[in-house]
Amino acid sequence: MARRTKAECEATRNALLDAAEAVFLEQGVSRTSLEQIARHAGMTRGALYWHFKDKDALFDAVHQRAQVTSEELLEQLSSVSDHSNPLEALRENFRQVFKVLSQPRVQRVHTILLFRREFYDQITTGGNTRDITLECLSRLTQTLERMQKAGYVLTCPPDIAARAIHSATSGLIHEWLRAPDSFNLCDEGGRVMDWILDSLLPASRLPPSSSA
Secondary structure, X not given: OHHHHHHHHHHHHHHHHHHHHHHHHHXXXXXXXXXXXXXXXXXXXXXXXXXXXXXXXXXXXXXXXXXXXXXXXXXXXHOHHHOXXXXXXXXXXXXXXXXXXXXXXXXXXXXXXXXXXXXOOOXXXXXXXXXXXXXXXXXXXXXXXXXXXXXXXXXXXXXXXXXXXXXHHHHHHHHHHHOOOOOOHHHHHHHHHHHHHHHHOOEXXXXXXXXX
């Protein structure tokens, strides 16, 4: 019985998160009330407050539910240089990023973060987003440094290359989230990143020096 009660509580919590996503996306965060979210979920405000103390906590939970995949992708990025073909592994990492972002829930949450937050300063997830950005830049720089030491040729310093790659990726994602029907993120995004990586890493590992 306890197990069933726990499952029912989790189902209720997820239903509230689903409702919050839908209403935040439609109306924007600052124009959404907890009463509207509860009504959209077919529940009372009391049920909502049992799970979330306020709108901040609810939005943070919405964000965290989609953020798990970001942490997994960061871990994969850190292991790129250990791959037998690091350049191909780096390409695959970005393909995975675009694939994950194309998932409906992740797409909805990132759309809310970028375009539906307005001036709702009480929400603190912006700090988490900045932390992820800085961590991504750091790990990408470290990956490129290790690749350079392994013999890959970079056309600019690793930190500059990391910034260029991250800026291109962020720009693609931002453009796609604003108008998702304008292009296929997985297909076109993958081609753009291939071109950028080929420009920054035009040569594969240097051939071993031949003995005289």
